[in-house]
Structure formats: structure tokens, C-alpha cells
Amino acid sequence: MPDFASVISPVCALVLAPLLLALINRTKAFVAGRRGPPLLQPYFDIAKYLQRGAVYGDATSWVFRLGPVVNLAVLFAALLIVPWGAIRSPLSFSGDLIVVAGLLALGRFAIVLAALDTGSSFEGMGASREVHFAALAEPALLLALAVLARVTGALSLTPIYQGITASAWVAALPTLALAAMTLLVLALVENSRIPVDDPTTHLELTMIHEVMVLDHSGPDLGYIHYAAALKLWILGGLLVGLVMPLRSGALWLDGSAMLLGMAILAVVIGMIESAMARYRLVHVPQFIVGAATLSVVGFILILV
Amino acid sequence: MFEFLGAILLLLVGGMAAVASRARPALCQTAGQSGAVAGSMLGLVAAVRILVSGQPEAMTATWLMPGGGFHLQIDALAAFFLLPVFGLSLVTAVYGRSYLAGRGDGSGLAWCWFHSNLLTAGMASVIAAHDGLLFLVSWEIMALSPFFLVIFDDRRATVRHAAWIYLAATHLGTAFLLVLFVLLGNLAGGSDFDGYAAVLKGNPGLASLVFILALIGFGSKAGIVPVHVWLPEAHPVAPSHASALMSGAMIKVGIYGLVRILTLLGPPQPWWGWLLIAIGASSGVLGVLFAMAQHDLKRLLAYSSVENIGIILLGIGIGVVGLATGMLTLTVIGFAAGLLHVVNHSIFKGLLFLGAGAVQHASHSLEFEQLGGLLKRMPWTGAAFLAGAAAIVGLPPLNGFISEFLLFYSGFAAVLDPAPHIAVAGLIAIIVMGLISGLAAACFAKAFGVAFLGSPRSAEAGNAHEVARPMWAAMALLAVLCLVIGLAAPLVVAALADVVTAATGVATGLVRAQLATVTGPLTTTIAVFGVLIGLALLAWLFRAHLLWARRIGSGPVWGCGYLFPSARMQYTASSFVQPLTTQFHLFVRNRETLVPPQGYFPAAASYSSDSRDPWLRLLIAPTFRWFDRMMSRLNVLQHGHIHVYVLYVAATLVALLLWASL
Numbered sequence: 001m002p003d004f005a006s007v008i009s010p011v012c013a014l015v016l017a018p019l020l021l022a023l024i025n026r027t028k029a030f031v032a033g034r035r036g037p038p039l040l041q042p043y044f045d046i047a048k049y050l051q052r053g054a055v056y057g058d059a060t061s062w063v064f065r066l067g068p069v070v071n072l073a074v075l076f077a078a079l080l081i082v083p084w085g086a087i088r089s090p091l092s093f094s095g096d097l098i099v100v101a102g103l104l105a106l107g108r109f110a111i112v113l114a115a116l117d118t119g120s121s122f123e124g125m126g127a128s129r130e131v132h133f134a135a136l137a138e139p140a141l142l143l144a145l146a147v148l149a150r151v152t153g154a155l156s157l158t159p160i161y162q163g164i165t166a167s168a169w170v171a172a173l174p175t176l177a178l179a180a181m182t183l184l185v186l187a188l189v190e191n192s193r194i195p196v197d198d199p200t201t202h203l204e205l206t207m208i209h210e211v212m213v214l215d216h217s218g219p220d221l222g223y224i225h226y227a228a229a230l231k232l233w234i235l236g237g238l239l240v241g242l243v244m245p246l247r248s249g250a251l252w253l254d255g256s257a258m259l260l261g262m263a264i265l266a267v268v269i270g271m272i273e274s275a276m277a278r279y280r281l282v283h284v285p286q287f288i289v290g291a292a293t294l295s296v297v298g299f300i301l302i303l304v
Numbered sequence: 305m306f307e308f309l310g311a312i313l314l315l316l317v318g319g320m321a322a323v324a325s326r327a328r329p330a331l332c333q334t335a336g337q338s339g340a341v342a343g344s345m346l347g348l349v350a351a352v353r354i355l356v357s358g359q360p361e362a363m364t365a366t367w368l369m370p371g372g373g374f375h376l377q378i379d380a381l382a383a384f385f386l387l388p389v390f391g392l393s394l395v396t397a398v399y400g401r402s403y404l405a406g407r408g409d410g411s412g413l414a415w416c417w418f419h420s421n422l423l424t425a426g427m428a429s430v431i432a433a434h435d436g437l438l439f440l441v442s443w444e445i446m447a448l449s450p451f452f453l454v455i456f457d458d459r460r461a462t463v464r465h466a467a468w469i470y471l472a473a474t475h476l477g478t479a480f481l482l483v484l485f486v487l488l489g490n491l492a493g494g495s496d497f498d499g500y501a502a503v504l505k506g507n508p509g510l511a512s513l514v515f516i517l518a519l520i521g522f523g524s525k526a527g528i529v530p531v532h533v534w535l536p537e538a539h540p541v542a543p544s545h546a547s548a549l550m551s552g553a554m555i556k557v558g559i560y561g562l563v564r565i566l567t568l569l570g571p572p573q574p575w576w577g578w579l580l581i582a583i584g585a586s587s588g589v590l591g592v593l594f595a596m597a598q599h600d601l602k603r604l605l606a607y608s609s610v611e612n613i614g615i616i617l618l619g620i621g622i623g624v625v626g627l628a629t630g631m632l633t634l635t636v637i638g639f640a641a642g643l644l645h646v647v648n649h650s651i652f653k654g655l656l657f658l659g660a661g662a663v664q665h666a667s668h669s670l671e672f673e674q675l676g677g678l679l680k681r682m683p684w685t686g687a688a689f690l691a692g693a694a695a696i697v698g699l700p701p702l703n704g705f706i707s708e709f710l711l712f713y714s715g716f717a718a719v720l721d722p723a724p725h726i727a728v729a730g731l732i733a734i735i736v737m738g739l740i741s742g743l744a745a746a747c748f749a750k751a752f753g754v755a756f757l758g759s760p761r762s763a764e765a766g767n768a769h770e771v772a773r774p775m776w777a778a779m780a781l782l783a784v785l786c787l788v789i790g791l792a793a794p795l796v797v798a799a800l801a802d803v804v805t806a807a808t809g810v811a812t813g814l815v816r817a818q819l820a821t822v823t824g825p826l827t828t829t830i831a832v833f834g835v836l837i838g839l840a841l842l843a844w845l846f847r848a849h850l851l852w853a854r855r856i857g858s859g860p861v862w863g864c865g866y867l868f869p870s871a872r873m874q875y876t877a878s879s880f881v882q883p884l885t886t887q888f889h890l891f892v893r894n895r896e897t898l899v900p901p902q903g904y905f906p907a908a909a910s911y912s913s914d915s916r917d918p919w920l921r922l923l924i925a926p927t928f929r930w931f932d933r934m935m936s937r938l939n940v941l942q943h944g945h946i947h948v949y950v951l952y953v954a955a956t957l958v959a960l961l962l963w964a965s966l
Contacts (some may be wrong), residue, residue, distance in 0.1 A: 035423045053854035057861035059759045061679050063690070069847060071839035080380055091832065093825040098712040099700065101738070105745060106699045113690075116875075117572060119758030120861040121677070124875020127753070131746035132883040139738030142712070146719045146734050150727065155716055204864065215861045219850045223843065285887055292735075299731055303724040 005251055009084035009237075010076075012255075017233035018042035018226070020266045027270025042229060049222030057215050059119035067114025068216060068223035074107035075230040082234050083158040085241035085261070086254035092158035097145045100157065101138060104190075107227070108134050115212040122204045126211035129281065133196070133208070136285055137189050140292035144182040147293070147299050151175060166245045176242065178298035183239040185291035187269075187282075191232045194273040196284050206278075236265050305361045308378065308432060311390070312348030312370035312425045314339050319421035326414035333401050336417025339426065340397035347390035347428060358802045362434070372437025372495045381567070381806035382431045384643065385560040388650035392552045393424040396545040399403045399658050399778035402771070403545055403665065408456070416456055420546055423449040427557050435493035436485040443481065446526070446557065447474040453546040454538045464572035466537040472928075473524055473534035480521030481561075484514055500568050511569045517577050518565040519583075526558030528617065529587045530919040532610045536594070539606035540670070544661020547602060551609045552654035556646050559616055563643075563807050566624065574628040580621030581729065585736040588614025590891055592740055596747040596881045597892045597915035601660045601670040604751055605653065610694065611740060612649045615711065618640045618733060622714050625729070627808055633717045634726075636818035641710035648703045648789065652695040655752075655782035659689035662775055663755060672750070672877035677760040681768040686756045688779035693748040695786040698741045701833035703789035706796070709829070710736055713822060737911065743884070749878045759871040792828060794823040808843060878913055885915075895916045 022039045029036025038044075081096045081103075083089040112130055115123035149155060151172050152163030169176055189196045192209035204211050213224050221234065240261035248254055279287060318339010325331040360379035367374035371649055378386070400420070404413050428447030433439040451474075455467040472565035485495070491510070492499035504511050533535055535555070539547045566572065591610030598604040619642025626634025662685040663678060664670050679686035695702035715737065718730025760766035770776065789796055805812045863869050885892045894913045901909040941952075 037390075049851055053856055055857040056857055057857060059677065059757075059861070061757065062675050063679065063757060065847075067843075069843045070840055073836055076839045076843075077836040080832060080835060091828055093399050093828040094821070095709060095713045095716065095825045096828075097707050098716070099829050101712075102698065102709070103832075103836070105697070105868045106694075106742065109694065109697065109699055109745055109749060112745075112763060113753055113757065116749065116753030116880075117757040118861045119871065119874045120863065120869065121873050121875045122862065122864075124758075124880060127749065128875065128880045128883060131742075131749050131880075132887070135739065135742030135746050135884065138742040139735045142734050142738045143427055146716060149716055150719050153720060155720065204862075216852075219847045223847070247509070281883075296731070299727075303727060 002065030006088055006090040008251070009082070009087045009089055010079040011235045012084065012259075013079050013230060013237070016259075016262075017229040018046065020236065020262060021229055021234055023263060024270040024273065025228045025247070026282060028274050029297045031271065031274035046222045046226050049217075049225065050219050052218040054220060057118045057120065058219075060117050060215075064114045064117040067110045067117075068227070070110035071107040072223045072227045072230075074103045074110070075227050075234065078103045079230070081157060082171045082237065083161045083241065085161060085244055085258040086247045086249075086252075087251070087258065088093050088158040088162070092156050094155040097142070097149070097160075101142055104141075104231075105134075105138060107231075111212060111224075114216075118215050120215065121212055121287050122211050125205075126208055126214075130212060132286060132301055133189055134285055136288040136292070137186055140288055140295070141186055141232065141296045142181060143292050143299075144186065145178045147175060147179045147295050147302075150299060150302060161241045162247065163240055164245050164248045169245050172302050175298035175302045178294040178301075180239060180243050182291045182295040183235070183242060185287065187232070187235040187239055187265075188272070189288055190235050191228065193269055195206075195276045195279045196287065198278050206281075233262070234261060240265050245289035305350070305363045305376065305378070307346050307350035307353070308361075308376070308428070309363075311343045311350060312428060314343030314346060315393075315421040315425040317707070318343060319418035322414045322417040322421075324548070326410040327910050329410040329413055332410055332414045332417070333404065336421065337397050337401045337412070340393055340400075340417070340421050343421070344390040344394035344397065344424065347386060348394065350378070351383040351386035351390060354378050355387075355799070355802065357381060367438075369437060369441075371489070372441075373435045374438060375435040375496055376429075376432045376438075377434035377497075378432050379806045380561075380802035381563065384803040385431050385556060385646070386428060388556055388647055389424060389427045389553045392549050392650055392654045393420075395654060395778045395781060396407040396420070396549050396658070399548075399661070399775050400543070400545040402774045403543065403661055405772075407543070412456065415452060415541065416546070418515065419449040419452040420549060423453065423546075423549060423554065425898075427553055431560055434497045436489050436497070436500070438495075439479065440478075440485055443478065443561075446554065447478060450474075450538070450542070450546070450550055450554065451836065453550070454542045456543050456546070457541065460541075461523035463541045466541045469536040469614070470534045473531065476531070477521045477524035477558075480517045480524075480852065484517040484521060484565075487517075488514065494781055501570065504568060505570050508573060512573065512576070514565065515569060515572075518562055519579070521835060522558040522561040523583070524558075525618075526555045526562070526613045527587075527610050528583050528613060529590050529610060530923055532587070532591070532607075533917055533920045533924050534916055535609055536598075536603045536606040536917065539609070539657075540602035544602070544657050544664065547605075547661075548654040548657035551606065551657055554652035555609060555613060557649060559613070559620075559642075559646055563620065567807060567809065572624050572628045572918075577621050577623075577625030577628055578729075580617050580624055581733065582621075584614045584617030584619075584621050585732070586614070588618060588740045589736060589743070590614075591745055592743040592890050593885075594915070594917060595752065596743060597885045597894060599672055599877065599915065601672065601675075601751060601755060602657070604747065605647055605660060608656075608744070608747065609649075609653060611655065611744065612645065612696070615707070615737070615740065616645045616649070618642070618736070619645060619707070619711050619714070622718070622729075622733060623808065625726075627810075629726070631726070632810065632814060633821070634816055635713040635808055635810060636804055636815050637710055637717065637822060639807050640800050640819060640822075641707050641714060643800060643803055643807065644710060644797065648695070648786075650708050651701075651785050651789070652692045652704060655688060655692035655779055655786070658686055658775070658779050658782070659692060660877055661765050662771045663768075665771055665775075667762070667765040669762065669764060672754045675755040675760070675765050675873065676758045676762075677756070678765060678768055678869060679756040681760075681766075682726060682770045684770060684776040685779060686781040688776065689756060690752055691783035691786050692779075695753045695790075697748050698743045701790045701830075701836065702786045703793075704786075706790060706793040706826070708737065709820065709826070709890050710797070735936060746881060746884055750877055754877040754880065758874050761871050791833065793830060794826045797826060798823050891918070893921075912913075
């Protein structure tokens with residue numbers, strides 16, 4: 001039975017996830033010398049979308065309408081399994097990392113099919129890029145998790161993250177650092193951030209995620225934005241939980257550390273987005289494969 | 305065993321009755337179909353009873369064939385493989401009648417029913433045979449009857465060519481099996497399987513030789529790279545319900561043969577497992593890459609079968625490595641993953657081939673660039689095809705995810721192993737499986753997305769209509785099975801205990817204990833699926849509530865201000881996968897012809913790409929051409945003078961007599 005401690009991580013995610021996006025935007029605005037939108041802007045946006053009607057493309061069917069719904073449900077379900085650093089998840093079982101990967105794949109499949117359902121070449125183009133990068137990102141994620149599993153000797157996310165203590169860092173510093181690099185790249189790739197994709201671009205031909213959701217509107221678009229925030233939260237949580245090895249056992253301390261870590265992550269992503277230009281599309285696969293290779297190197301380092 | 309014999313008899317009687325009544329197509333269809341349905345149901349009863357009771361059944365009878373005995377034995381392993389054979393035979397028979405209606409004359413229909421029933425009977429007797437000669441005879445029945453199914457539409461040259469490739473490929477495989485069984489039979493002094501095990505015990509060199517022969521012989525039937533080339537030729541041109549039976553059941557009989565031989569070989573050597581893993585990994589990755597590049601729905605599905613055979617072999621390979629090195633977790637979970645994927649693949653691949661048949665039936669094309677928008681026109685077929693596509697990609701909560709879960713689980717278990725080489729192998733298995741499932745998602749997003757979503761790309765697709773009720777009922781049944789196996793995963797996996805025991809020889813108690821370590825997590829996984837479905841329903845209802853009484857508009861999609869998008873402006877199937885095929889151009893050799901627009905007022909411009917199998921082009925075809933050249937040198941012996949031929953016969957006879965008297 002999930003007790004109080006285990007519902008903290010999903011509740012924090014549900015409430016705070018859009019804040020991450022706001023922090024990233026504020027950081028980018030700060031670096032650019034602007035004031036930036038208020039911190040609650042993502043919440044306002046989602047609330048606005050939920051209050052609108054909707055417009056659907058002529059060719060669309062129920063697959064288009066189901067896509068955002070499935071995608072959101074998938075991320076809710078993933079929150080049940082993914083721990084938040086030291087704070088365990090409501091459910092934990094051997095092999096739950098495989099289920100997380102499967103759930104993320106399901107959400108992506110739903111969004112890709114919804115994009116293809118419009119019959120628009122823009123969205124087909126976005127879907128094509130999405131499946132391309134996802135086909136490389138999926139093994140990379142499993143690879144990074146396999147490295148963490150090897151380091152901690154556990155097959156389930158919560159014990160794995162319980163096992164990433166300061167002493168584990170001391171024992172396997174290079175390996176964990178390399179796995180963290182992989183997870184950082186994956187957080188950027190999976191959430192369509194610079195240098196892979198530019199969430200603020202206005203040129204359809206260069207978009208990936210944004211162009212797939214061009215024709216969603218109203219509550220559907222609200223679902224998509226909220227789901228995007230949750231996905232950033234989940235993958236960011238995996239990264240922050242790894243590089244923040246505080247496992248005090250005191251809930252408030254671990255929780256505050258994670259909150260601080262997530263805020264730092266948002267600032268880091270904002271800095272990356274301010275400092276870097278996006279890669280040409282042909283270089284993105286190299287970026288992902290390179291990141292995955294780091295984990296392979298890390299794995300070899302702890303073999304003996 | 306009487307049910308089993310009855311099933312074979314009913315199948316054969318149905319086929320013969322269809323041929324006898326070929327003058328009246330309706331009667332002929334009824335005869336063929338009822339024979340297939342009744343026989344398959346009876347066969348399913350036999351298989352399920354053996355699986356439930358766990359008691360093997362055997363039968364011997366006198367057989368006038370010299371050098372062989374009529375020995376049938378159905379243990380849990382055989383009964384397990386009978387499930388896809390009889391199950392798919394049943395479903396395709398339900399589907400086949402409406403599908404065949406109006407195609408060809410009575411004689412064509414009759415022979416189609418005859419050969420598909422014969423194929424089922426052949427597969428079933430291969431699986432039940434416990435005698436080398438009986439096995440080979442059944443194997444040939446099973447191998448030859450699809451030839452007549454492939455050549456159903458024999459007026460087209462491409463069809464005859466495909467049937468020819470099939471015939472050559474299957475006999476190449478049979479040649480290796482012939483050597484295998486003759487070798488074993490000679491050493492054992494009899495053709496009974498029980499005798500083989502005694503010869504092989506304590507003879508690792510012989511066992512390795514037999515393993516290699518079995519791998520090539522059975523592998524060419526199963527469709528491993530590089531002997532997969534017949535699948536993408538034969539599957540697309542056969543009637544779709546026959547493709548479903550071939551791809552869903554027949555290639556699994558190849559897997560059965562391999563697993564059965566492994567049980568006879570005694571304790572395996574580690575390198576067998578490594579070889580299986582290597583072959584599984586390369587078939588899996590190459591299969592899905594080739595699949596993605598195809599322009600034809602059924603060719604795509606055929607290549608995807610190569611991929612799934614790779615996944616099955618990956619699981620069995622991990623199991624063999626575990627067996628050879630004494631690691632129980634890898635043994636049990638690996639074999640369980642591979643065997644479960646056998647049944648899973650037969651369900652969703654059967655479903656997808658039936659779906660492809662429905663697409664062809666309704667829109668008269670399987671070319672992606674002629675399809676589109678079919679979901680609105682064929683809602684039932686579309687929904688079933690979507691379920692099959694999601695299942696084959698390995699998405700929760702469907703059955704494909706369960707076998708992939710087991711496979712990943714065995715990979716992660718290996719990663720935790722102290723021995724470095726096992727851990728690295730586990731990591732490679734995880735990477736390969738991750739890559740396969742990611743690429744499969746791209747492949748089937750294309751297959752479903754381009755064929756069923758968006759706007760129709762041709763007038764025929766626009767005028768498509770839902771297929772007859774028996775056809776979509778057959779697909780719906782398979783789609784429901786995908787979901788049921790997914791949601792009943794812990795029960796299904798626990799039920800594999802006897803099968804894994806029969807395949808590995810590990811004590812049942814140990815197998816049960818190992819399987820119990822995954823059924824617990826799977827139960828929680830199912831709970832997550834339940835929550836997932838519940839949440840999706842809630843999110844859907846909330847969305848419906850929000851949109852209630854609000855303005856819902858419809859209009860053209862965003863085209864940068866252009867308001868009149870046409871179906872031809874949609875992203876095409878080839879462009880959808882172009883980034884991936886370009887990235888993996890080392891393996892997928894697309895031939896492109898480009899006539900670029902030229903000048904200030906460009907007239908005609910065109911682009912076409914053609915995905916041809918590099919293995920066929922660079923390995924198989926040159927080899928056969930070389931053989932052809934070598935063999936044509938023997939033409940000097942063949943000159944048409946009959947008196948010289950008589951001389952050959954006499955000379956051979958004299959030589960044999962001399963040899964015998966020495």
C-alpha cells in the first residue's frame with residue numbers, strides 16, 4: 001500500500017513540473033538581458049488551452065484525438081514507477097525500468113500516429129524525425145540504466161537510486177559521471193531541447209516535436225504541453241537523482257535537495273540553450289550515439 | 305492422440321472433398337473450410353489437453369516405409385508449437401472463405417484449400433514426429449504445399465519467380481536436414497529420436513556438427529539472415545491468409561526443429577549459444593531495417609518476420625548460454641522469452657497479414673504510395689491492424705511487450721552477473737533489443753500511419769470499404785488475443801513451466817521457481833497497465849467534458865498559409881523512413897534514380913527509390929550463378945543421345961556391383 005512518503009514524488013511532479021519550463025525560460029531571458037515571462041506562465045498557458053474549443057484537420061480520425069490522451073496517461077503511469085532521487089516511487093518491482101522504457105515508447109507512438117493522421121507533410125516530417133531519434137535514444141536510455149543497475153546491483157529503479165550514495169560515487173566515479181552525461185543528453189533529446197530541437201523556433205521546416213503538434217488545439221494541446229512538462233520532470237529527475245547522491249533518509253532533507261537539484265537542472269538547461277545553437281539535423285544521431293558510447297565506456301570501466 | 309490423428313484426418317478429408325467438389329465453388333469452399341475449422345479445433349483440443357495435464361502422449365504403429373518407424377510423440381514442447389499451427393489454421397480458415405470468394409475458378413479455390421489444409425497437417429505431423437524419416441516426410445509435405453499456395457495467382461511472372469525462389473530455398477534447407485538425419489540414423493542404427501540421444505551423448509564433436517546442420521537447415525525455413533531471401537519474395541504474392549499461415553506458423557516450425565534437436569544434443573556448448581545470439585541479433589536488426597525500407601505492405605511484414613525470428617533466436621541463444629554455463633536465470637527466462645515470442649508473433653503477424661489482405665481486397669493495392677486514409681473507410685480492419693502494429697512493436701499493454709520484457713529482463717540479469725563476458729553479452733542484448741524495438745516503432749508507425757491515416761493517395765483507396773464480417777471477425781479475434789495475453793501475462797508465463805522444462809531438461813521445480821521471480825514483477829506490471837488504461841479513460845472523459853458544448857471546428861491543416869492541401873502533398877512512406885535508411889545505408893542499399901528539375905522552367909522531374917535485398921544481390925544470387933556456371937559444364941554429359949544414357953546406366957550398375965562385391 002503506498003504510504004505518504006511514496007506519493008510525494010508523483011504529487012511533486014504533477015504540481016511542479018510546469019515550473020521547470022518556466023525556470024528554463026526565465027534563465028534564457030536573464031542571459032539575454034530580458035525579464036522573461038512570469039514563473040506561472042506555463043500553468044496559465046495550460047489553463048488557457050483547457051478552456052478553449054478545438055479545431056480538427058479534415059483528414060483526422062480518432063487516432064488524432066486519442067494521441068494526446070494516451071501520451072498523458074502514459075506519463076502519469078510512469079510517475080508510479082520512477083523514483084525521485086532518494087524518494088522512492090509508489091511501485092517498485094524487478095524490471096520496472098523496462099516498463100518505463102515501454103511506457104515512454106507507447107506515448108511516443110501515440111503522438112507520432114496522431115501527427116501522421118493529419119495528412120500534413122509538416123507533421124509527417126516531424127514524425128519521421130521523432131521516430132529516427134527515438135530509435136537511437138531508446139537503447140541509450142536502457143544502456144544508461146543498465147550501467148546504474150550494474151553499479152548498484154539492483155534491477156528496479158527505486159533500489160537503484162537508493163544505491164547511488166556518496167560512497168557509490170567514490171567507488172565508481174568515472175562510470176557514474178559518464179552515465180550522467182548520457183542521461184543529460186537524453187533529457188535534452190527526449191524533451192526536444194537545444195541543441196537537438198528548438199522549442200521556440202518559428203520555422204516549421206526545422207522543428208521536430210513542435211511540428212508534430214502544429215494542428216492540435218484546445219484541451220488536446222493543453223494535454224500535450226502538460227505531458228511535455230512531466231516528461232522533462234521524469235527524465236530530469238533520473239539525472240538529478242544520479243548526480244545528487246544525498247541519501248539521508250530524512251524526507252524533508254532529501255526532498256529539498258531534489259527540489260534544489262531540479263531547479264539547478266532547469267538553470268543548466270537554460271544556460272545550454274542560451275550558449276549553444278542547435279545542431280544540423282544530420283548531426284543529432286551522432287550526438288545521441290556519442291552519448292550512448294559514453295555509457296558503454298562507463299560500463300567497461302566497472303567490469304572488473 | 306486420437307484427437308490429433310482425427311485432426312489430421314479431418315484436414316485431409318476437407319481438402320480432398322474440396323478438390324472433389326471443385327465444379328461447384330460454393331460447395332468446395334464449404335468443404336475445405338469446414339475440414340480446416342473442425343480439424344484445427346480438434347487439434348487445439350489435443351494440444352491444450354497435453355499442456356494442461358503435462359502428460360506427454362505417444363503412439364507407435366507399423367509403417368511399411370523401409371528404414372523408418374511411425375512414432376508420434378507429443379510432449380509439452382510439441383503441444384506448445386501445435387497451438388500456433390492449429391490456432392492460425394482455424395483463424396485463417398474463417399477468414400479465407402470470404403477472402404477467396406470471387407478469386408479464381410473452382411479448381412483454383414479447391415487446390416488452395418487442399419494445400420493450405422495439407423500445410424497445416426504437414427506442420428502438425430512434423431511437430432508430432434518422433435522418428436527421423438517420418439519427420440523428413442512430414443517436413444517435405446509441409447515444405448512443398450506452400451509452393452502451390454504461393455503460385456496461386458500463377459498467371460503473373462513475378463508470382464512464378466517467387467514460387468521458384470521459395471522452392472529453391474526450402475530444398476536448400478531440406479538438403480542439410482537430410483544429411484543431418486541420415487548421419488544420425490546411420491550412427492544410431494535406426495531413425496527413432498530416442499536412439500539419437502544415445503549416440504550424441506559424450507560426443508561433442510558430432511553434437512556440434514549436428515547443431516550446425518540443424519541451424520542452417522531449420523534456419524533457412526525460419527528465415528534467419530542471410531538465408532531469409534525467400535520470405536520477402538514468397539509472402540507478398542501468396543494469398544494473404546496463406547501468408548498469415550506461413551509467416552505465423554510455418555516459419556515457427558523451423559524454430560521448433562531447432563529447439564527439438566537441441567533437446568536431443570545433450571548439454572550444449574557455450575559457443576552454440578553465442579552463435580545463436582549473434583545470428584538472432586543480426587537477423588533482428590537487419591530484418592527490421594529491411595522491413596522499414598519496403599514500399600509494399602506485405603514485403604514489409606515479411607521482413608519483419610525475419611526481425612522477429614531474430615528476437616526469438618536471441619532469447620533461445622541466451623537460454624542456451626545459460627544452460628551451457630549453468631546459469632539458471634538466463635536458461636529459464638531466455639527460453640521462456642523466446643518461446644513466448646513464438647506464440648506472440650504468430651498472433652500479431654497472422655493478424656497483420658490478414659489485415660494486409662483486407663487492405664488489398666478493399667483498395668486493390670499494397671503499395672504504400674497508393675494507400676492512405678483507410679481507417680475511416682475500414683474502421684474494424686484499421687483498429688485491428690493498429691492493435692497488431694502496437695503489439696509487434698512491443699508496446700504495453702499488449703502481448704509483444706511481455707516477451708520483450710522477459711528478454712530485457714534476462715539481459716539485465718546478465719548485466720548483473722559477476723563474470724565480465726556474461727555482463728557484456730547482457731549489455732549487447734539490451735542495446736540490440738532497444739535498437740530493434742525503436743526501429744520497429746518507426747517501421748510500424750510507417751506501416752499503419754501511411755496506409756490507414758491521413759488522406760487516400762489513390763482513388764481506389766478512397767473508395768475502399770470494410771471487408772466482409774468473417775474477415776474482420778478473424779482479425780478482431782487475434783487483436784483481442786494480443787490484449788488478453790498482455791493482461792494475463794503472469795498466468796501465461798507461469799504456464800510456460802512445462803514447456804521450458806521440455807525444452808531445457810531443467811527440473812520442473814527449478815523452472816517454476818525461476819519463472820516465479822518474473823511473474824511477481826509481471827503482476828505489478830499488469831497493475832500499472834490497469835492504472836494506465838484507467839487513466840487514459842479518465843483523461844478521455846475529462847477531455848470530452850471540457851469540449852462539451854464548446855465549438856468544435858474543422859478545416860485544413862496548417863500549410864504555412866496555403867489552404868488547399870492535397871493528398872499528394874502528404875509525407876510519403878519513403879520520405880518518412882529516409883533519415884533512418886540513410887543513416888543505415890551500409891546495410892540498406894536503396895537504389896535511387898533522380899531526374900532533378902532543370903533550367904528556369906523545369907518540365908519533368910522524377911525521383912524513385914528501390915529497396916533491394918543486398919544479401920540476395922551480393923551473396924545469394926552470385927552463389928547461384930556460380931553454381932549454374934559450374935553445373936553447366938556438366939552439359940557435355942547431357943546431349944540427348946539415348947543410347948549413351950543407357951550406357952551411363954549400365955556403367956553405374958557395373959560400378960555399383962563391383963563396389964558391393966569388394
